[in-house]
Amino acid sequence: MGRGWGFLFGLLGAVWLLSSGHGEEQPPETAAQRCFCQVSGYLDDCTCDVETIDRFNNYRLFPRLQKLLESDYFRYYKVNLKRPCPFWNDISQCGRRDCAVKPCQSDEVPDGIKSASYKYSEEANNLIEECEQAERLGAVDESLSEETQKAVLQWTKHDDSSDNFCEADDIQSPEAEYVDLLLNPERYTGYKGPDAWKIWNVIYEENCFKPQTIKRPLNPLASGQGKSEENTFYSWLEGLCVEKRAFYRLISGLHASINVHLSARYLLQETWLEKKWGHNITEFQQRFDGILTEGEGPRRLKNLYFLYLIELRALSKVLPFFERPDFQLFTGNKIQDEENKMLLLEILHEIKSFPLHFDENSFFAGDKKEAHKLKEDFRLHFRNISRIMDCVGCFKCRLWGKLQTQGLGTALKILFSEKLIANMPESGPSYEFHLTRQEIVSLFNAFGRISTSVKELENFRNLLQNIH
Ligand code: FAD
Numbered sequence: 001m002g003r004g005w006g007f008l009f010g011l012l013g014a015v016w017l018l019s020s021g022h023g024e025e026q027p028p029e030t031a032a033q034r035c036f037c038q039v040s041g042y043l044d045d046c047t048c049d050v051e052t053i054d055r056f057n058n059y060r061l062f063p064r065l066q067k068l069l070e071s072d073y074f075r076y077y078k079v080n081l082k083r084p085c086p087f088w089n090d091i092s093q094c095g096r097r098d099c100a101v102k103p104c105q106s107d108e109v110p111d112g113i114k115s116a117s118y119k120y121s122e123e124a125n126n127l128i129e130e131c132e133q134a135e136r137l138g139a140v141d142e143s144l145s146e147e148t149q150k151a152v153l154q155w156t157k158h159d160d161s162s163d164n165f166c167e168a169d170d171i172q173s174p175e176a177e178y179v180d181l182l183l184n185p186e187r188y189t190g191y192k193g194p195d196a197w198k199i200w201n202v203i204y205e206e207n208c209f210k211p212q213t214i215k216r217p218l219n220p221l222a223s224g225q226g227k228s229e230e231n232t233f234y235s236w237l238e239g240l241c242v243e244k245r246a247f248y249r250l251i252s253g254l255h256a257s258i259n260v261h262l263s264a265r266y267l268l269q270e271t272w273l274e275k276k277w278g279h280n281i282t283e284f285q286q287r288f289d290g291i292l293t294e295g296e297g298p299r300r301l302k303n304l305y306f307l308y309l310i311e312l313r314a315l316s317k318v319l320p321f322f323e324r325p326d327f328q329l330f331t332g333n334k335i336q337d338e339e340n341k342m343l344l345l346e347i348l349h350e351i352k353s354f355p356l357h358f359d360e361n362s363f364f365a366g367d368k369k370e371a372h373k374l375k376e377d378f379r380l381h382f383r384n385i386s387r388i389m390d391c392v393g394c395f396k397c398r399l400w401g402k403l404q405t406q407g408l409g410t411a412l413k414i415l416f417s418e419k420l421i422a423n424m425p426e427s428g429p430s431y432e433f434h435l436t437r438q439e440i441v442s443l444f445n446a447f448g449r450i451s452t453s454v455k456e457l458e459n460f461r462n463l464l465q466n467i468h
Contacts, residue, residue, distance in 0.1 A: 031281075032464035034290045035297060036457075043305055048356035050305055056354055057308070057454045064347050069448045070182065071340045073329040076109050077441050080176040081398055085391035087202070098189040098267065099394035103177035112332025113178075113437070163417045165379050166386040166409030171438060179399060181445060186258070187265030187277060191394035197221050199392055203251060207381045207388075209244045210236070218296055243363050243374055246306075247381065253307030254404060256300040257453040258397075259287050264456040281467070284460050304453055307408070309358040311447045314411035316352045319345075321433060344444075360415045375416060382409055400449070407446020410439040 042049050068074060081101060106114075170176065201221050204210065214236045215222055237245055266280035288297035321327065322344060329340045364371040364378075386405045392398040417433060435443070 029468070030465060031285060031289065031467040032461050034292075035285065035288045035301070035464060036461055043302060043309070048309055048358070050302075052356055053305055053308060053454065054458060057451055058458055060350055061347065062451050062455045064343065064350070065444075065448050065451055068340065068343050068347060069445060071329070071336070072110055072113065072331045072333070073337070073340055074441055074444055075180055075182050076104065076113055076178045077181055077399075077403060077445070078171045078176055078178050078438065079399060079402060080170055080173050081395050081402075082175040083170070083390045086387050087391055096190050096394065098187075099191060099396045101179055101184050101395045101399050104180050108180070109178045110331045110333070112330050163413050164409065165382045165412040166406050181403075184396060184399065185265065186261050186396070186400040186449065188262040188267050188280075188283075189394050189396050190267075191392075191397050194221075195393050196397075199388060200255060202388055202391075203385055204248075207384050208248045208251060209240070209377075209381070210248075218294065241374070243378060246310075246363070247378060249303045249306045250310060250408065251385070252300055253303035253305070253450075254408065256288075256304040257307065257450055258400070258404075259300075260284070260304070260453040260456050260460075261449065263287065264459065279459065279463055281460070281463055285464070301457065304450065304457075308450045308454060310360075310415070311408065311411045311443075311450060312351055312354060313358040313360060314414040315348060315443070315447060316354065316357060318414045318435070319348045319352055321435065322348060364416065379412075382412065403442050404446045404449055406438070406442035407444075407449075410435065410443040411446075413439075414443075 040050050197220050201219065204216055204219075205212070210216075214233055217233055237248060240248075263280050263284040265277045266283055267275060268278045268280065269276040286292055288301055290298050293300075322341075327341070329337050329344065331337055364375045382405075386402070386409060389398055389401040389405055392401050414435075
């Protein structure tokens with residue numbers, strides 16, 4: 001090649017480098033950057049950043065939480081997977097082997113759990129009941145007749161149920177069974193296509209405050225979408241009040257978390273002897289790569305962090321309830337139960353020490369009447385979502401879908417319960433606020449799932465580091 005050509009190529013190269021903004025040759029973008037480069041820094045509507053959450057979760061919380069969730073108290077969850085779908089008739093179960101759930105034999109579950117009691121003796125039982133009664137009656141005018149006082153107590157019970165964000169599962173039904181969560185892990189099941197899309201679609205289209213005219217980006221059940229729909233969707237979302245925006249982001253975060261799990265525990269290989277489960281990088285990229293998902297993937301991952309912060313805040317707020325001396329993680333094994341309570345409190349104190357908690361006081365804070373209506377709407381929409389879980393056509397997905405919505409519903413109950421706001425933490429734990437064992441088990445397991453997702457993101461980041 002003559003000197004003239006060499007000079008020309010050199011010049012063109014220099015112009016390209018300058019015009020592309022690079023003084024020196026840059027390595028091509030890695031797959032990790034395409035999934036994660038926008039998932040960093042501050043999260044919308046919060047004062048917290050992703051890196052602080054990663055460090056806190058992956059090294060301080062995750063290992064201890066896993067240990068707690070392996071204990072008997074947390075591994076057995078009672079659920080009715082046979083409730084009919086309340087919204088449509090066709091409920092064809094997918095019939096896949098990986099969708100099956102193996103319920104516990106009755107002798108597997110410790111008696112202490114089945115007896116639904118928190119206490120070790122009848123005396124302790126009576127004492128606590130007396131305390132609770134006294135505290136409730138304290139708020140009732142003592143000059144009222146005994147009958148009226150009883151009626152007021154009934155109202156207190158009613159108030160309790162109106163705090164709930166979830167439709168209570170009918171665990172007293174003969175069809176409800178205990179399931180060992182460790183033996184039925186959330187992972188890839190093969191439940192996908194129109195049946196799964198229909199569930200997500202109903203959740204987003206009918207329960208996320210969205211008018212039908214606004215289209216969700218990349219919705220597989222809506223045809224002919226373009227960039228303009230995406231722009232309309234995000235300007236609609238930004239125009240919403242903070243509560244409704246938060247609602248969408250919580251659901252999207254839950255959806256992202258489920259999809260991270262199925263990508264992290266994917267069926268990689270199957271022989272007649274064994275199945276091999278592990279990380280499926282392609283599956284993860286298809287769902288979260290910024291280019292492959294036209295920017296949607298990183299947004300979904302940010303919503304997952306938002307969900308993490310909401311549940312984290314609820315756990316820090318409910319600490320005084322678990323600190324009550326009479327509260328036990330009762331299974332009947334006294335030493336084990338005490339150790340578990342210590343571990344649980346250690347975890348909750350750690351959570352309380354997190355420096356950048358979400359501030360829920362910005363929610364439902366405006367005009368009292370409007371705020372009340374908004375909270376009611378929020379609650380009803382969420383209850384509806386918990387009912388839709390009975391329409392999921394794969395038992396394993398239904399189990400974990402129910403557990404995670406109940407867990408998130410419990411977190412919302414904690415964050416927005418008037419009783420908790422009025423009494424805690426300043427004036428100490430109140431006996432008016434209650435969580436059932438089901439609520440406790442779902443709250444911690446649901447948070448355990450989100451915490452695992454955050455940890456899995458670190459694993460995927462490492463796996464994608466050297467892929468272009
Ligand atoms: P889907 O995940 O079905 O999503 C449908 C559409 O919603 C996407 O095309 C996209 O436009 C949009 N979307 C996707 N993610 C988000 C997000 N985070 N935020 C906003 N919009 C989004 N499968 C398993 O293998 N194991 C399970 O345990 C499991 N549990 C499930 C639990 C429930 C309640 C449901 C409804 C489904 C569950 N699935 C499970 C199925 C799984 O979630 C997917 O539906 C399935 O893998 C098909 O994925 P997809 O890529 O087609 O899109």
